[in-house]
Each structure stands twice: as structure tokens, then as C-alpha cells.
Amino acid sequence: MPLSSRDGSQSSIEQYRDATQRLGKLAGVTLPSFRCRKCRKSRGVNGRRQAVRGTSRYGYHCAECARARPSSPAT
Numbered sequence: 001m002p003l004s005s006r007d008g009s010q011s012s013i014e015q016y017r018d019a020t021q022r023l024g025k026l027a028g029v030t031l032p033s034f035r036c037r038k039c040r041k042s043r044g045v046n047g048r049r050q051a052v053r054g055t056s057r058y059g060y061h062c063a064e065c066a067r068a069r070p071s072s073p074a075t
Contacts, residue, residue: 031044032044032045033045034048034059034060035059036048036059036060036061036062036065037051037058037059037060037061038061038062038065039062039064039065041062043062043063045060046063047062047063047066048060048061048062048063048066049061049063049066
């Protein structure tokens with residue numbers, strides 16, 4: 001299988017290698033993430049909590065903000 005065709009363009013193998021080398025630099029792009037409703041930072045989904053329990057409509061809080069939430073007042 002030739003490495004280049006007669007007209008000088010790359011073969012499909014070389015095109016594939018070039019494409020995969022470029023994609024290797026973007027590995028972190030596909031990490032699932034969200035924006036925290038409290039601190040407004042983009043965080044990974046690991047450890048997140050729903051802002052309103054039972055629905056995702058109101059977004060999520062990151063693990064750090066969920067740990068630091070104040071305790072509910074006693075009535």
C-alpha cells in the first residue's frame with residue numbers, strides 16, 4: 001500500500017494517523033462537566049448534588065459546595 005497517491009496527497013492511513021494525533025491532545029475535552037449553581041465554576045460531575053432534591057431542573061452544586069452547605073435551622 002503506497003504512502004502517498006500519484007497526485008501527492010496522503011493515503012488514508014496517513015490521514016488517520018494525523019487525525020488521531022490531533023485528537024490525542026484534546027483528551028480532557030470530553031470529560032463530563034457542569035457549572036455549579038453556588039460558586040459558578042465549571043466542575044466535573046463526580047460528587048455533584050442536585051440543587052433541589054428530586055429534580056435536575058434547577059441545576060447542581062459541586063462536591064465542595066455540597067459539603068460546605070450550612071446545616072438546616074432547628075425549629
